[in-house]
Amino acid sequence: MVFSRIVKRVALLAGVVLVGVTLAACGSQSSQSGNYKDNLAQSGKLTIGLEGTYPPYSYRQNGKLTGFEVELGKAIAQQLDLKANFVPTKWDGLVAGLGSGKYDIILNNMSQTPDRKKAYLFSTPYIYSKYAMITRSDNKDIKTAKDIKGRNFVASTGSDNGVVIKKFGGNLRPIEQFQTELDQIREGRADGAMNAESAITTYAKDHSLKGLKYHVLTENEQPAAKISALFNKQDGKLRDKVNDALKQLKENGTLKKLSVKYFGTDITTK
Template sequence: MNKNLALLSLVAALGLTACDQSTPQTTNDSPTSNQDKVYKVGLDNTYPPFEFTQNGKLVGIDVDLITAIAKDQGFKIDIEQMDFSGIIPAMQAGMLDIGMGGMSITDKRKETVDFSDPYFAAGVSLVVADTNQDITSLSDLSDKKVVVKNGTVGASFADKNTKEYGYSIIQVSDSASMFQEVTNGTADALMEDYPVISYAIATGGLKLKTVGERLTGDDYGISVLKGKNDELLQMINDGLANLKESGEYETIMNTYLD
């Protein structure tokens, strides 16, 4: 009996020792780091200078900005190019984690998404052909045709004010088509965010011009699905703050707006 008890005691001791030796292996299995996470980002690719294709590569302010934020915060991104009006619906369907595309922070959009801190002060401008001397403000749009891009703040503004100013609306799905509508005379004017149209006129040789004061005073933000991704939103805000502090944010802006 005594020998058996001694043998059992030895086996038990060896078992405890084995358990003790295995414990560090368990604690070394740390939670998944940010570097292992890949977030899908939805962008429109026809919105220069914020996103556009150049020499077969997607470039622009939004592309560089979210890439720099991801690097700063230690996570990875996978950019999905799509029509701007489909970005928020894609987020709702679980196909995207982050929405950008020069997305203005509006109360309507806040019903669906949470926005980061603002990263760009924008605003909608009224745009006409460079030879047009008749339209200088909204009050000149009676019985005129105004073209807008689906899903944009410009489109929303146009829709809300059509009765007051008496114009009709033409809707298109991309910026190039919108510019062409005014250039070829199918539409009398368009409504577009001022940095986008200013860049397009300056670099694209468009025969267009902005008139009057800006129609709205919007800020752009980076969006995540409302109430579903607070941790990611915090990383985006932290990364944005770090880029502004380091000067990298200014470098990105100057690359496209200098």
């Protein structure tokens, strides 16, 4: 996306799909009519769901919500002549909150997957997030993604990182916090972790990586995750307008500027 987490993402997703389908009919005003202009213009705001605990995407600094997706959300809302209204929500309820109309859009390092596409709409990608495999610095056996097979790896509950671990035959143990993942590796309680490259590089700016090392998965091992905004199926018009806004933000250099500010490099293109 690829600080992601970011029993459950496959299992949770199945439940979320059902909840989303059931609750969409009684969703937000924008979901009920699909007329984004009338409903959002009436409220004057674009309500955005995110976690708010995942640097550098969204987090609190001196008590104030900030981060790449926070600034991006404000920029998108401005393009739509709206004010961004952020609703911090824990991961395990984030997607369900979209289906129930708690917010209009999710900006939360959300990658496009086939299962999600069945139940929701995605914007065009705004960043391409590479995956990083983190292990102990003295581990000589785990060098590439193929070496994950049969190893005990940790990743955030329900995250795409866990999907990648399972893809390569690893034994997944869900962990909520990125710091806890790293602690378990250092302590020898886990062989490794999978997370976004941006998460580990951002962490390294203010914390020591002593005892750890990481390998960024190549495109041949695992393609970078396409990180996009998520919408309800009924909100195709809003999705189209957000796509237009993202196009403008890319053309005027805003996307690149924000990427360099928060990630140290431009990851808004492949």
